[in-house]
Amino acid sequence: MWDYLQHLSYWDWLAFGTLLLILEVFGAGGYLLWLGVAAACVGVLTFLFPALPWTWQLPLFGVLSVLSAVLWWQRQRHAAKPSEQPGLNRRGQELLGRQFVLHEAIDGGRGKIKAGDTLWLVSGPDLPAGTPVRVVGQDGVLLKVEAV
The missing domain is CATH 2.40.50.140 (Nucleic acid-binding proteins)
Structure with a gap:
């Protein structure tokens, strides 16, 4: 296991990100989307910087996961404003x-x-x-x- 962790490549991160995004398609409700995006970002960073050790990759994945989820949550919270037509699609x-x-x-x-x-x-x-x-x-x- 330690040998595997010490030699994580960008393919591992991209495969993990793809797996998370596929699981999201099956109805996770948005929870796995940001984890998949964060894993893909770590994969890209590992491709650009191949000497990036796993001791940096895992915390980077955690930080990017939390950061992307929090930013999306804030964006959604501010985007939800009352409708100008509250009776729309409510017959009667x-x-x-x-x-x-x-x-x-x-x-x-x-x-x-x-x-x-x-x-x-x-x-x-x-x-x-x-x-x-x-x-x-x-x-x-x-x-x-x-x-x-």
Whole structure:
């Protein structure tokens, strides 16, 4: 084992990095990506400096692994900003607070409104068709309304 460690070549590091990246493809969730990149970097450094001893290669791998993971984590944390359109891809959220006219009467707690070209199922107090209502909530595809 000591003989192997004393003669680590760039091929060993590149193979280790490739193995980590392949394992990442199978669903590690980003954990092995930065280890694989760090191993590849150590492989490149070992290629450029063939006399680099293993006592420097292993700590260099550790430092590069931690550094790359921390830098990526900070970048992701700062990149996550609130959306300008929070209701995007959440059908019905854009209807909250808007007023519509009942397309079908609410009978037994259920009725329909027409929003644009879509009929939405609504729940609320019994009201006749043609009554103006305001959307006050949503439960899945069911909109909750109240009379205006």
